[in-house]
Amino acid sequence: DIQMTQSPSSLSASVGDRVTITCRASQTISIFLNWYQQKPGKAPNLLIYAASSLQSGVPSRFSGSGSATDFTLTIDSLQPEDFATYYCQQSSSVPLTFGGGTKVEIK
Amino acid sequence: EVQLLESGGGLVQPGGSLRLSCAVSGFTFSSQAMSWLRQAPGKGLEWVSSLVGSGGSTYYPDSVKGRFTISRDNSQNTLYLQMNSLRAEDTAVYYCASQRIETNWNYFDFWGQGTLVTVSS
Numbered sequence: 145d146i147q148m149t150q151s152p153s154s155l156s157a158s159v160g161d162r163v164t165i166t167c168r169a170s171q172t173i174s175i176f177l178n179w180y181q182q183k184p185g186k187a188p189n190l191l192i193y194a195a196s197s198l199q200s201g202v203p204s205r206f207s208g209s210g211s212a213t214d215f216t217l218t219i220d221s222l223q224p225e226d227f228a229t230y231y232c233q234q235s236s237s238v239p240l241t242f243g244g245g246t247k248v249e250i251k
Numbered sequence: 252e253v254q255l256l257e258s259g260g261g262l263v264q265p266g267g268s269l270r271l272s273c274a275v276s277g278f279t280f281s282s283q284a285m286s287w288l289r290q291a292p293g294k295g296l297e298w299v300s301s302l303v304g305s306g307g308s309t310y311y312p313d314s315v316k317g318r319f320t321i322s323r324d325n326s327q328n329t330l331y332l333q334m335n336s337l338r339a340e341d342t343a344v345y346y347c348a349s350q351r352i353e354t355n356w357n358y359f360d361f362w363g364q365g366t367l368v369t370v371s372s
Contacts, residue, residue: 176356186364187346187362187363187364188296190360193351193356193360194356231296233359235356235357235358238301238310239310239312240301241298242295242297245295245296
């Protein structure tokens with residue numbers, strides 16, 4: 145199974161900050177990497193697919209990069225509605241697996 | 252508007268069975284790959300099953316293989332998850348999701364609101 149490791153597991157940031165979350169795969173997954181945002185009590189929401197493609201309707205302050213084993217989600221100018229938990233997910237092979245999540249909290 | 256609505260969750264004893272349903276609207280259900288995922292209380296996301304392609308190929312992680320069965324009724328635009336031999340560790344919110352699969356990508360684009368399954372005596 146491919147293990148997905150996210151870091152940090154949590155972070156505190158202020159509105160307007162630039163935030164970077166990293167995700168590392170235990171083996172190469174090309175660009176089969178997706179990012180989701182989840183708010184408490186809600187279903188996850190797709191942000192980025194194929195490592196860097198922005199899902200329709202997602203604000204352009206969200207961006208993704210990387211390939212092979214190392215990936216990054218960046219939020220430029222953090223907004224109040226961005227405080228949530230973020231998950232990466234590999235879709236290169238089954239079982240499909242998720243990172244442990246990164247909780248973005250208000251500083 | 253795309254909508255996915257899960258139902259069928261509840262309290263079940265260890266070793267028991269439960270069938271979840273996911274009613275879908277807003278897209279052509281019959282041609283769409285569909286999946287179930289879950290999230291234990293306070294924990295992260297876990298993929299549970301996918302049903303892909305016109306031939307209905309199914310996929311499961313080892314944690315549920317042989318106990319869970321995914322199926323669909325295209326006439327009813329409904330996805331199912333039959334869960335047998337339930338264990339305490341199956342306690343979670345279960346989500347259904349549509350899955351977009353192409354040569355260069357594979358992702359879950361639309362999710363339901365989830366249904367809670369509690370396995371306890």
